[in-house]
Amino acid sequence: MATCLNSRFPALLAALTLALTAPAFAQSNPGEEKDETAVAEQVEALKKKVIRLNRDLFILEEDLLFPANTQVAVFLSVDAGKFLKLDAVKLKVDDEIVASHLYTERQAKALERGGMQRLYVGNLKTGAHQVTAFVEGIGPDQRPYKQAASLEFEKGTGTAALEIRVEDRSSDYQPSVSIVEWE
Amino acid sequence: MGLTVIKPFRTRSVLFTGALLWLTMVAPAQADEPGPERAKDLRYGWALYEYHQGNVFEALTQLAVAREQGGIEGHGDHPALVEGGLMLSWGMTREASKLFTELLGSDGAGSTLSPEVRNQAWFYLGKVFFLEGNRELAGENLERVDGEILAEANHDLFREWVYLRARVAMMSSRIEDVSKLTSLKEQLEDTDIWSLYLQYNSAVAALDAGDVATAEAELQTLIAIIQQSADSAEPEAEREGLLDRARLSLARLYLRDGRFDAALEILGDMPLNGVFADQALFDYAIAAAGQGRPDRALDALDTLSSRDLFLPWRQQVPFARAYVLEQMNKPQRALPAFRQAADLYQARIEELDIIRNRLTEESLMAQLDFTRDSDGILTDSYGRLRVQPSDFGMAEVLASETFQQALAELNELYQMQSFIAERQSRFESFRIMLETREQQRQVRIAETRRALESQLANQWQTLHEEFRETIATALAEEDAQFFMTAEQKALRDKLNEVEETLAGLPDDATTARQRETYRRMRAYFDWWIADDYGLNRWAAQKQLRELDREMQHFQAQRQRVETLMSDDGRHAELARRISASERELATLGQEVAVALSNARRILLSQVDSMLVAQQEELNGYLVASRHAQARLADQLFRRSQNPGAGDE
Numbered sequence: 001m002a003t004c005l006n007s008r009f010p011a012l013l014a015a016l017t018l019a020l021t022a023p024a025f026a027q028s029n030p031g032e033e034k035d036e037t038a039v040a041e042q043v044e045a046l047k048k049k050v051i052r053l054n055r056d057l058f059i060l061e062e063d064l065l066f067p068a069n070t071q072v073a074v075f076l077s078v079d080a081g082k083f084l085k086l087d088a089v090k091l092k093v094d095d096e097i098v099a100s101h102l103y104t105e106r107q108a109k110a111l112e113r114g115g116m117q118r119l120y121v122g123n124l125k126t127g128a129h130q131v132t133a134f135v136e137g138i139g140p141d142q143r144p145y146k147q148a149a150s151l152e153f154e155k156g157t158g159t160a161a162l163e164i165r166v167e168d169r170s171s172d173y174q175p176s177v178s179i180v181e182w183e
Numbered sequence: 184m185g186l187t188v189i190k191p192f193r194t195r196s197v198l199f200t201g202a203l204l205w206l207t208m209v210a211p212a213q214a215d216e217p218g219p220e221r222a223k224d225l226r227y228g229w230a231l232y233e234y235h236q237g238n239v240f241e242a243l244t245q246l247a248v249a250r251e252q253g254g255i256e257g258h259g260d261h262p263a264l265v266e267g268g269l270m271l272s273w274g275m276t277r278e279a280s281k282l283f284t285e286l287l288g289s290d291g292a293g294s295t296l297s298p299e300v301r302n303q304a305w306f307y308l309g310k311v312f313f314l315e316g317n318r319e320l321a322g323e324n325l326e327r328v329d330g331e332i333l334a335e336a337n338h339d340l341f342r343e344w345v346y347l348r349a350r351v352a353m354m355s356s357r358i359e360d361v362s363k364l365t366s367l368k369e370q371l372e373d374t375d376i377w378s379l380y381l382q383y384n385s386a387v388a389a390l391d392a393g394d395v396a397t398a399e400a401e402l403q404t405l406i407a408i409i410q411q412s413a414d415s416a417e418p419e420a421e422r423e424g425l426l427d428r429a430r431l432s433l434a435r436l437y438l439r440d441g442r443f444d445a446a447l448e449i450l451g452d453m454p455l456n457g458v459f460a461d462q463a464l465f466d467y468a469i470a471a472a473g474q475g476r477p478d479r480a481l482d483a484l485d486t487l488s489s490r491d492l493f494l495p496w497r498q499q500v501p502f503a504r505a506y507v508l509e510q511m512n513k514p515q516r517a518l519p520a521f522r523q524a525a526d527l528y529q530a531r532i533e534e535l536d537i538i539r540n541r542l543t544e545e546s547l548m549a550q551l552d553f554t555r556d557s558d559g560i561l562t563d564s565y566g567r568l569r570v571q572p573s574d575f576g577m578a579e580v581l582a583s584e585t586f587q588q589a590l591a592e593l594n595e596l597y598q599m600q601s602f603i604a605e606r607q608s609r610f611e612s613f614r615i616m617l618e619t620r621e622q623q624r625q626v627r628i629a630e631t632r633r634a635l636e637s638q639l640a641n642q643w644q645t646l647h648e649e650f651r652e653t654i655a656t657a658l659a660e661e662d663a664q665f666f667m668t669a670e671q672k673a674l675r676d677k678l679n680e681v682e683e684t685l686a687g688l689p690d691d692a693t694t695a696r697q698r699e700t701y702r703r704m705r706a707y708f709d710w711w712i713a714d715d716y717g718l719n720r721w722a723a724q725k726q727l728r729e730l731d732r733e734m735q736h737f738q739a740q741r742q743r744v745e746t747l748m749s750d751d752g753r754h755a756e757l758a759r760r761i762s763a764s765e766r767e768l769a770t771l772g773q774e775v776a777v778a779l780s781n782a783r784r785i786l787l788s789q790v791d792s793m794l795v796a797q798q799e800e801l802n803g804y805l806v807a808s809r810h811a812q813a814r815l816a817d818q819l820f821r822r823s824q825n826p827g828a829g830d831e
Contacts, residue, residue, distance in 0.1 A: 039785060040315075042778045043592045044275050049771055050599055051240070053764065055247035057606060060760050064616040075225055110235035114221065116228025161225055182225060 062121075070123040072160045074099070074131065078111035080168045084145060084175035085138040086111065089164070091120050092132040098122060119164065124155045133164040135177045151179035223257030224249070234265060239273045240602075260286055260296050267304060274595065276311050280320065283308055287327075299336040302328045306344055313347055316584065322351040345370045346377035353381075353388050374412040379405060379425055386432065395436060402433040427459045434466050443473035461487060462496065468503060477511040495797050501527050502804045505811065514822075518815040525808035528801045535798050539791060544783050547790055551581070568594055589786045596779045603772045610768075613761050621754055628748045640741060647734050654727055658720065663712050666719035671712060678705055 062071075072093070078086055086108045091099040099120035103111075111117060132150045139145025151162065161182040169176040222228030230245035246266045249255050255262045263286045270279035283304050287296070296304075309324035325348050334341040349367040352360040371378035386401035409426040413419075430449050437446035447470045453463040468483035484504040487497065505520035538546070554561045554569035561569040568591055570581065581587070657665035667675065681701050688694045 039592055039778060039781050040274075040588065041277070042774075042781070043595055044277055046599060046771070046775055046778060047273065047275055047595070048278060049774075050602060051243050051247050053767055053771060054240070054244045054602070054606075055251060056760070056764055056767075057609070058244060058248055059251065060613070060757070060764060061609075063760075064613060064620065064757060073225070075228065077221065077228060079221060106236050107232075110232050113231070113235045114228070115232025115235050116222050116225060117232050118225075118229055163225070 066121055066123055068159050069157050070125065072120075072122055072124045072129075072155065072162070073118055074120040074133075074162045074164065076111065076117045076119045076133075076164045076166070077115075078108070078166045080166050080175050081112045083140050083168045083173060084135075084166060086135070086166065087137040089119060089136070090134040091164075092130075092134075093120075093122070093124070094129055116163070124160070126155050126157060129153060129155055131162060131179055133177060133179060135164070135166055135175075137175075139175060140173055145175065147175065147177045149177040149179050151181065153181050224255045226252070227255045227258055227262055230262070230265070234269060239269050243269050243273070264296060264300065264304060268307070271307055271311050274591065276308070276315060276317075280308055280312075280324070283324075298329055298332045302333045302336065303340070306333070306340060310343075310347060313351065314584075315588070318351055318354050321347070322355075325351065342371060342375060342377045346381055349381050350384060353384060373408050376421060376425075379409060379422070382408070383425060383429055383432075386429075390436075395440075399433065399436050402429050402436070405429045406433065423454075424458055427453055427457045427463075431459045431463055431466065434463070434470070438466060438469055438473070441473065443470045446470040447474060461490065465497070465500065465503070468507070472503075472507055472510060477507045480507045481511065495800075498528070498531065498797070498801060498804065502808055505808065509811065509815065514815045514819055518812060518819065521808045521811040521815065525805055525812060528805035528808060532798055532801050532805065535794050535801070539794050539798075542787055542791060542794075544787065547787065583789075586786070586789050589782060589789060593779070593782045593786055596775055596782055599775045600772070600779065603768055603775060606768055607765075607772070610761065610765050617754070617757055617761065620757075621751075624754070631744060631748060635741065635744065640737070643737075644734070647730060650730070651727065654723060661716070663716040663719070666716060666723050667712060668715070668719060668722075671708075671715070671719075674708060678708055 066073075074091055074093075076089060078084075080086070086103050088100065088102045090097060101117070101119060107117070130150060130152050132148060134146065134148045136144070136146050149164065153160070153162070163180050163182060165176075165178050165180060167176050167178075222231060226245060226249035230242050230249065233239075233242035233245060243266065246255075246262060246269075249262070263282060267279045267282045267286065270276070270282065287301050287304060305324050305327040309321050309328070312324060313321035325344065328344055330341065330344070333344060345367050349364055352364040352367065368378065368381060371381070382401055382405040386398045386405065389395075389397040389401060406426060406429050409422055409429070413422075430453055434446040434449040437443070437449065446466065450463050450467045450470060454460065457463070464483045464487055468480040468487070471477070471479035471483065481504065484500055484507060487500045488504060490497070501520070501524035505517050505524050508517035508520050511517075552571045554571075568587075570590065653665075656662075664675070678701070682705070685694060685698055685701055688697075690698070
């Protein structure tokens with residue numbers, strides 16, 4: 001009987017010793033480890049396939065909805081931060097509001113860090129069109145700020161891409177909004 | 184389903200590997216590569232927009248779309264670097280490694296990117312492999328970093344780099360790595376937190392190799408350094424945590440060697456509110472018992488017994504408490520304590536039996552609290568889910584790297600499943616889009632047909648043919664009159680009129696002068712027509728050739744329109760792409776289902792193994808408690824039969 005008791009106490013000590021080494025050397029058995037590696041590689045291969053498939057579906061959807069000869073895309077870039085904190089943008093094409101967006105802090109930061117948002121994609125016939133963007137935010141001196149920019153452009157037979165540029169203008173410490181056409 | 188995912192691939196992390204890479208990439212003071220302040224390519228700008236929001240999947244998709252549509256211009260190797268960073272953030276380490284190696288060259292110098300950026304790419308790649316436990320690839324990539332440049336560009340990263348290389352060297356069995364380890368250790372100041380971690384890991388490694396003396400010395404040195412550098416600029420909590428861990432480890436070494444006084448001294452220095460306070464208290468009880476101070480041991484164990492949370496290591500407490508009571512020669516208190524311990528172990532074993540029998544993904548997930556925001560479960564910088572156990576019995580298995588990885592993989596597979604389901608639902612829309620497109624095309628075709636009909640194309644064609652034949656006949660007959668100009672024709676008509684008038688007048692002296700004039704004029708006219716024949720014929724032929732050309736052009740255009748109207752190749756191509764994508768998605772769905780099943784099996788097997796180990800340990804304590812009960816009951820019975828033999 002006493003042997004049993006005594007054998008438990010050293011067992012406690014042995015457990016303690018194991019506990020010391022456990023954090024650094026906790027390992028699963030080799031079979032399981034192989035399984036886990038296989039799953040990790042499988043998951044990575046699946047991720048690659050998912051990206052490829054999503055790419056194909058994205059292109060397919062664009063081809064279906066916005067054929068190249070009629071496609072018009074409007075992007076927004078923000079090269080500002082000092083004089084404007086972006087809140088919202090509204091977009092009109094030929095006097096019709098086609099897009100409006102309220103920005104979260106994360107989205108505004110992403111724009112300030114060089115990202116470009118595809119604000120709108122649609123179809124337009126060849127010929128002359130007018131695009132107007134209304135930009136709202138907090139301007140200099142923490143005052144609400146609103147500015148619009150307009151562009152008349154000729155839609156040809158290829159894809160048209162426009163960029164609404166929100167920039168800091170150091171000459172008068174004001175933000176500026178412009179629309180440019182990408183070649 | 185246990186691990187519910189609301190939005191596919193919306194894993195948001197505050198700071199992810201790619202962002203670290205990017206942050207240092209955007210501000211290279213002396214770098215030659217174009218700054219990223221304004222995207223020169225719309226698709227790249229779009230990818231960056233997703234990237235800076237932590238939408239890794241969307242960003243990777245945009246980069247893949249850009250590549251498919253001709254690539255990104257004006258940004259050199261940056262897009263590839265960003266893609267590699269994104270892959271690292273999303274656990275695609277092998278792909279990232281392949282991409283970086285292709286991009287930077289295996290010697291790290293095959294790119295226009297600045298050495299600072301290249302360094303960071305290799306550093307993060309190496310670090311991720313290290314975290315995944317892939318020592319070989321970790322070492323390979325970390326060795327590609329240029330230490331001098333890294334030290335100058337980012338000293339914090341340099342220190343971590345030295346630590347990681349030292350850890351890799353520590354795990355190596357190669358002899359040359361021993362001297363390398365020494366030289367790496369020398370590159371860090373003794374009080375540097377990385378050096379302290381290294382020292383601790385070195386002690387653990389020595390212990391693992393059976394070198395207890397070295398382990399002890401290492402731990403003693405570590406404790407002394409931390410204590411002496413208490414006012415260091417490093418975060419105190421981190422140092423305090425490491426100090427407590429080192430003390431606990433050293434105390435356990437002393438306990439193992441039966442050096443209870445030394446253990447008590449170390450444990451006595453540990454704070455009661457520290458992370459390891461409970462474990463220290465238990466060790467203190469063992470040390471006190473070993474030192475022959477069971478009363479102190481009992482106090483410590485009583486304190487531990489009052490804790491609510493059940494942790495696997497704490498299951499020793501009830502047995503230890505009863506044991507100490509027995510050591511204190513209090514069999515009447517020890518007997519119920521052993522009985523209570525045995526009952527507790529028995530109950531816990533049965534409870535674990537039930538848990539094991541009912542162990543499913545749902546029941547497992549019910550034991551875990553995931554930190555979520557509106558976008559789903561939050562992850563750390565390396566894609567591991569932010570999770571806490573709601574049952575602290577799970578804490579041990581949850582803390583293991585393999586479980587964390589398996590859990591993250593399971594979550595990612597669910598995200599993929601969610602993505603597949605969402606995309607599958609779109610195919611019906613795709614078909615409707617295609618059908619609408621076809622309907623619009625048919626409407627346009629009908630309009631075009633009406634327009635073509637209004638052009639009377641066939642009538643024009645007939646006229647053209649007739650004109651051609653007439654000219655051919657006139658040419659064959661050398662009919663000069665046919666090719667006369669409008670002026671000549673007017674003159675001919677005039678002459679004919681004159682001739683007709685003269686024919687109606689008497690042929691005498693009164694009209695002789697006019698007839699003579701007419702004859703001269705007619706003769707001149709005939710000569711003129713004959714003389715101009717070549718010129719007029721050429722002009723008419725030229726006109727005919729131009730007409731032929733125009734008619735050909737007209738016919739070709741008409742033919743093209745007809746072809747376009749009859750050809751549904753584009754429609755067929757789109758339909759083919761839709762079907763192909765649908766098939767691919769279905770296959771992917773099956774593959775994800777298989778992977779999910781594997782990941783689920785591995786995860787549950789890990790938990791089950793942990794539960795089995797717990798049960799085995801509990802069973803040992805149960806048996807020992809039962810034996811102790813029998814022994815004590817026997818002892819008490821014998822005492823009751825022989826009252827004079829002494830009491831507690």
